[in-house]
Amino acid sequence: MSLEQAAGGTVQAVVVYDGRLLMVAEHAEHEDWELPAGTPEPAESPHATAERVVYELTGYLVDGSQALEPREAGEPVAVAAVVCQLLSESPSGGGSLPAEQQRWAPFAEAARLPLPGAVRDYLQGHTPV
Numbered sequence: 001m002s003l004e005q006a007a008g009g010t011v012q013a014v015v016v017y018d019g020r021l022l023m024v025a026e027h028a029e030h031e032d033w034e035l036p037a038g039t040p041e042p043a044e045s046p047h048a049t050a051e052r053v054v055y056e057l058t059g060y061l062v063d064g065s066q067a068l069e070p071r072e073a074g075e076p077v078a079v080a081a082v083v084c085q086l087l088s089e090s091p092s093g094g095g096s097l098p099a100e101q102q103r104w105a106p107f108a109e110a111a112r113l114p115l116p117g118a119v120r121d122y123l124q125g126h127t128p129v
Contacts, residue, residue, distance in 0.1 A: 009080065012037040013050035014119055015062055017086040020104040021123065023113075024057055024097055033103065033113065035081070050082035058102050059091030068118040081119050 012035040015022035023033040038053035040046065047064030054062045062084035095102075105113070111123040 010037050010039055011046045011049040011053065012081045012116070012119070013054045013062065013064070013084050014068065014081050014122065015054055015060065015084045015086060016107075016126070017089075017104070019107050019126075021107060021110040022054070022058065022060070022086075023103050023105050023110065025101045025103075026097075028101065033105070035115065035119070046080045046082050050084050054084060055092075055095070057095050057097050059093055059095030061087040061092070063087055068116075068122055081116055083122065 014035060022036065024036050025031070025033050036054045036057050038049060038056075040049040044052070046067060050064040051062055054060055064082045064084050066083040068081040068083060107123045107126060111120050
């Protein structure tokens with residue numbers, strides 16, 4: 001899948017910082033931690049979508065730097081994952097999710113979550129030994 005193919009579907013932001021991955025819980029019960037994700041606006045690139053979604057949900061500024069291609073044939077074509085580098089260590093306070101619905105999971109822990117294969121591969125390849 002190319003980034004252009006994913007532009008009409010969901011974009012997941014893989015926000016990494018200091019060996020940890022940003023996870024969000026859309027519901028206050030914190031049962032399902034997931035990557036920040038959203039749908040592109042008209043003419044918005046997947047990189048820009050990832051940056052916007054992270055800011056809107058959490059208040060963190062990020063730079064969408066690398067797209068991850070799905071590695072498994074069964075993964076949805078309508079989902080793209082974009083690796084994002086953290087630009088601000090503290091959120092601006094303008095995010096829609098409260099702090100308790102955001103967490104930084106160590107790569108080793110996050111790699112065991114039900115994430116797309118390309119994201120798990122990325123985390124495993126970047127996990128400190």
